[in-house]
Amino acid sequence: MPRTKKVAASGKFGPRYGFTLRRQYAEVDAKVRQQYQCPTCGAVKVKRVSTAIWECRRCGAKFAGGAYIPVTAGAQPKSKGVA
Ligand SMILES: [Zn+2]
Numbered sequence: 419m420p421r422t423k424k425v426a427a428s429g430k431f432g433p434r435y436g437f438t439l440r441r442q443y444a445e446v447d448a449k450v451r452q453q454y455q456c457p458t459c460g461a462v463k464v465k466r467v468s469t470a471i472w473e474c475r476r477c478g479a480k481f482a483g484g485a486y487i488p489v490t491a492g493a494q495p496k497s498k499g500v501a
Contacts, residue, residue: 446486454488457481464488 454464456474463475472488473480481488 449486452487 450466453462454472455462456464456477456479458474458479459477461474461476464472465475466486466488467473467480470482470485471480472483
């Protein structure tokens with residue numbers, strides 16, 4: 419049965435792995451390509467220059483952040499700790 423053979427050959431984790439990887443890459447890619455707001459001047463001109471390094475195209479501010487988004491979750495400066 420060639421059918422069974424084919425599935426066994428490529429069905430270890432190939433398709434599933436590829437799918438997950440592709441989906442993850444698409445999500446990360448979308449985040450990385452986005453422009454974010456600069457914490458210094460407020461312009462939405464922050465782009466990733468390398469892993470965890472972000473730069474504002476307007477004022478030139480450079481800062482370290484998350485690998486895929488400039489500000490990691492939980493670092494929100496707004497009033498949240500009013501418990
Ligand atoms: Zn800026």
